[in-house]
Amino acid sequence: MSLVVYNTLTKKKEPFVPMEPGTVKLYVCGVTVYDLCHVGHARSAIVFDVIYRYLQSRGYRVVYVRNFTDIDDKIIKRAQEEGTDYRTIADRYIEAFYEDMDALDVLRPDIEPLATDNIPQMIDIIRRLEEKGIAYQAGTDVYFAVEKFPDYGKLSGRSLEDMMAGARVEVDANKRNPLDFVLWKGSKPGEPAWDSPWGPGRPGWHIECSAMGSRFLGPTFDIHGGGKDLIFPHHENEIAQSEAAFGVPFVRYWIHNGFVNINNEKMSKSLGNFFTIRDILKAVHPEALRLFVISKHYRNPVDFSDEALAEAERALERLYGTLEETDARTPKDLDEGSFAEKAVMDQDKDLFQKIAEFGEAFREAMDNDFNTAQALALLFDLQRATQRFLDAFGRKSLKGPAAALARKAAACLREHGGVLGLLTRTPEVFFEEIKQRKIARKGIAEAEVEALIAQRSAARKEKNFAEADRLRDRLSEMGVQLEDTPEGTRWRVR
Incomplete structure (x- = not known):
């Protein structure tokens, strides 16, 4: 099966x-850096990170561009x-953005341009449009004349007539048409400004991505991505100004991820259901947030809740638990x-077959418009089969072909989990990170836990099992789960 993607432009899946x-040329709209990133930003970043990772795993050389809007109202x-000045604000939240993305294991794109570093390219596009009679100056601003672009609305599926009927006419006497959008804004006193043929000012939002996309990927490129909220007017306007300026199709495949709802309501600051990435990562592991996001197909809405995040973290613990045990x-x-294939296969034919067929099944799922939900189902099916195989030996160590089969299964989990940005840590690091978050969340004093475990170990050594059981029960009441191993007692937080 070849890769097929749903193209928002054509409203269908296409090879x-x-x-x-x-080579794949990929552009994704970045953030406007005036505040901390929220869970909606996390979803878009993770979705396109997985697409980036998967395209690379398919052998493509991916040129990935994601911008920063660093000048805005x-x-x-x-x-x-x-x-203070706009640069101080922008730099602060760019740094915060990187901290959040690094915490989520989101890979850095190849190119991350700032809007303010590309103003000459924006001016060039506006001049092209003006020379063609598609842009006009009104006062100190420059607008795009929507009626001059016959294909306007082709991405969102809206007709010009319907848009005109429902348009909210802005208080702007300079516009010829309420649908016309600004390309260049004349500066107001005290605002940052750049020189231009139309006087000092700054670019409109929509022109930024047209300029940066064409500069780094060419006037036509393969994929443009972003959230569904950007389809109209942002991406619609990008198409209009780019195709009108350059006379060629702007983007071949448009990919948009679905919305994030909070407890079945649309996320909104006004509703008070707005969560930053930092808030979320105080409570759950970053990979749990990633697992939660990709557990739904990227085009579908996802309902964010504490329960859903907790379930994602438990599922992740099962994956890492199997790797740890292996x-x-x-x-x-x-x-x-060093072991004959038949000898390995004879240990567990079902598990051996799953491993042998996993790569093709995983690729088939991801080739179907990046169906991460189906890919995850395969991953967990292999984890369950591996765990059953381990359980069949009780707590014995595995040797020879049996050990080889378990290792093959673990390697398969790690390899394909990595394509999704999962299972990138060692189990030891993962469980320690989980433990520290739970300790902080439950207010558990680590020193107290260690002291009680030491007392329990001493009681067991003295064969005072009643005292040992009492200490275990006390720890259990604190939310601490013990596991006695030949190397000593390990503990986790439930």
Whole structure:
């Protein structure tokens, strides 16, 4: 099966064929850096990170561009409120953005341009449009004349007549048409400004991505992505100004991720159901948030809740638990290739078959418009089969072909989990990170837990099992779960 993607432009799934064989040119709209990122930003970042990772795993060379909008009304307002300049605000929240994305294991794109570094390219596009009679100056502003672009509305599926009928006419006497959008804004006193043929000012929002996309990927490129909220007017306007300026199709495949709802309501600051990434990661592991996001198909809405996040974290613990047990019960110096394939297969034909067929099944799922939900189902099916295989041996260490089969299963889980940005840590690191979050969340004093465990170990050594059981019960009441191993007692937080 070849890769097929749902193209918002054509409203159907299409075979993906890049313009240049072996290379994919991908542009994703970045954030406006005036505040901390929220869970909606997390969803978009994770969705396109998985697409980026998967395209690379398919052997494509991906040129990935994601911009920063670092000049905007909201940035200027925040700067004025704080008595500082726009650059200070933008730099602060760019740094915060990177901290959040790094915490989520979101890979850095190849190119991350700032809007303010590309103003000459924006001016060039506006001049092209003006020369063609598609842009006009009104006062100190420059507008795009929507009626001059016959294909306006082709991405969103809206007709010009319907848009005109429902248009809210802005208080702007300079516009010829209420649907016309600004390309260049004349500066107001105290605002940052750049020189232009139309006087000092700054770019409109929509022109930014047209300029940066064409500069770094060319006037036509393969994929443009973003949230569904950007389809209209942002991406619609990008198409209009880019195709009108350059005379060629702007983007071949448009990909949009669905909305995030909070407890079945649309996320909104006004409703008070607005969560930053930082708020969420205080409570759950970053990979749990990633698992939660990709458990639904990227085009579908996802309902964010504490219960859903908790379930994602428990599921992730099952994956890592199987990897941890495999690592602990198989020799570290095992040479898996030294065993005959039939001997390995005979240990568990069902598990062996799942491993043999996994790569093709995983690829088939992801080739179907990046169906991460189906890919995850395969991953958990393999985890359950691996765990059953381990359980069949009780707590014994595995040797020979049995150990080789368990190792093959764990390697398969890690390899394909990695394509989704999961299972990127060692189990030891993962469970320690989980433990520290739960300790903080439950207010557990780690030193007290360690002291009680030491007392219990001493009681067991003295064969005072009643005292040992009492201490275990006390720890259990604190939310601490013990596991006695030959290496000593380990503990986790439920």
